Amino acid sequence: MIDKQTFREAMSRLAAAVNVITSNGPGGLCGCTASAVCSVSDEPPILLVCINRSSRNNAVLKENQQLCVNVLRADQEALALQFSRSGTDVAERFAGTGWTEPQEDHAVDGAPGSPMLDDALVSLDCRITGSAEVGSHTVFYCTVEDTRFGAPGPGLVYFERAFHAVPASDSSDDQK
């Protein structure tokens, strides 16, 4: 078996979209940057999000049972950093950017819904419908209940430990 450092080095060559995961509910408001987000099934629509078990966000997500995946644009690198700095409090993370509270009917048991980033490429409002503890991380299985599309534009990916812009295709207007 390879060691942790070798694995991390290998993963640095696997480019991934950058997202801000938000959540609100009985456990309170939380948010963090995550690139470990992947489509699982299109019928029903399910995606997965992997969150480190040592992250403060992990326990809050388990309590809230809902989250929103906000897919970042190329010019939102600063926001990705704001949501990844260890030790920063929740208010600091959400400051300086526009957020929308989703409709009440998307919330779990009348609790506040997960904030949607106003200028995301797309936001996916989800209910957490399963999870698995896998090594250092929890894999959250999330059923998508609502989506909000922003204007098409370049995306943000993380590759070789740095942020990069991925240009939008000319036809991205037609792909919605």
Ligand SMILES: Cc1cc2nc3c(=O)[nH]c(=O)nc-3n(C[C@H](O)[C@H](O)[C@H](O)COP(=O)(O)O)c2cc1C
């Ligand atoms: C580009 C990027 C991608 C990240 N992806 C993940 C991820 O998929 N899962 C995760 O648990 N942490 C990920 N992190 C780290 C978390 O954002 C960070 O550990 C967390 O916000 C720390 O806050 P906390 O310790 O207060 O919970 C990523 C960070 C960056 C910069």
